[in-house]
Amino acid sequence: MDFADVFEKERATRKFSSKKIDEQLIAEIIKKAQQSPSLLNSQPWKAYVITGDALSKLRKENKTRVEKKIPANEDFSAMLSIDWSTFASQNMSNMGAFVTYFLHNRTELFNDANKNMFDAPYVIYLTIPKKSPLWSVFDLGIFAQSIMLLAINHGISTMPAHSLVAYPDLIRKYTGINDDEAIGMAIGLGYSDKSAEVNASHFIPKRVQFDKIYKLIK
Numbered sequence: 503m504d505f506a507d508v509f510e511k512e513r514a515t516r517k518f519s520s521k522k523i524d525e526q527l528i529a530e531i532i533k534k535a536q537q538s539p540s541l542l543n544s545q546p547w548k549a550y551v552i553t554g555d556a557l558s559k560l561r562k563e564n565k566t567r568v569e570k571k572i573p574a575n576e577d578f579s580a581m582l583s584i585d586w587s588t589f590a591s592q593n594m595s596n597m598g599a600f601v602t603y604f605l606h607n608r609t610e611l612f613n614d615a616n617k618n619m620f621d622a623p624y625v626i627y628l629t630i631p632k633k634s635p636l637w638s639v640f641d642l643g644i645f646a647q648s649i650m651l652l653a654i655n656h657g658i659s660t661m662p663a664h665s666l667v668a669y670p671d672l673i674r675k676y677t678g679i680n681d682d683e684a685i686g687m688a689i690g691l692g693y694s695d696k697s698a699e700v701n702a703s704h705f706i707p708k709r710v711q712f713d714k715i716y717k718l719i720k
């Protein structure tokens with residue numbers, strides 16, 4: 503695929519069809535993403551792909567917890583400050599995805615999609631050691647982006663979501679991820695359910711005015 507098309511197609515997919523992906527292809531994508539740059543080639547990342555029965559059970563328990571309003575307990579919130587800058591807070595409240603659904607009076611579409619883990623047939627959990635410098639979080643983000651762009655290049659849709667890592671104990675139960683690894687982020691993978699309203703293009707949130715984020719200094 504043309505790179506411009508791949509980049510343009512990187513949009514949140516909040517409902518997947520049940521169509522399977524060739525698991526060998528997922529492994530190849532992750533292998534290729536290992537080429538991503540990292541601080542001193544430290545490659546702090548690990549990737550755990552869950553599907554099938556294990557994912558169905560995890561999804562069911564995750565949903566129950568959300569419905570019971572069990573507070574999220576992400577590994578990253580324990581490691582890192584979760585205070586947001588005024589700039590990021592304003593962006594979230596002015597043009598964040600949640601607000602976009604909210605403004606169309608369709609917040610429940612957004613909430614239900616998250617609660618159901620987007621019906622993703624595959625989820626990749628991404629970890630770094632809990633004992634990591636902040637650089638490793640940056641590296642993990644690059645690794646995640648590489649995985650997503652490589653997947654999109656194969657016609658696969660992607661969903662990066664911190665709601666997927668809300669309950670790390672549950673994820674550990676089904677994946678065996680060690681306690682000394684922080685489950686930082688997760689990416690849902692599959693083929694987009696094109697008929698799902700939650701995936702409609704009018705829900706794509708706008709971006710900040712360019713001159714607010716860019717400055718050329720000579």
Ligand SMILES: Cc1cc2nc3c(=O)[nH]c(=O)nc-3n(C[C@H](O)[C@H](O)[C@H](O)COP(=O)(O)O)c2cc1C
Nearest residue numbers: 512513514598599616662663664665666687706707
């Ligand atoms: C680190 C990260 C965490 C995210 N967490 C969630 C999430 O928990 N739930 C969700 O619906 N979308 C989540 N998203 C998707 C963003 O809301 C989305 O990328 C953003 O609103 C821009 O929309 P677009 O990617 O469709 O252009 C997350 C994205 C990133 C990069």
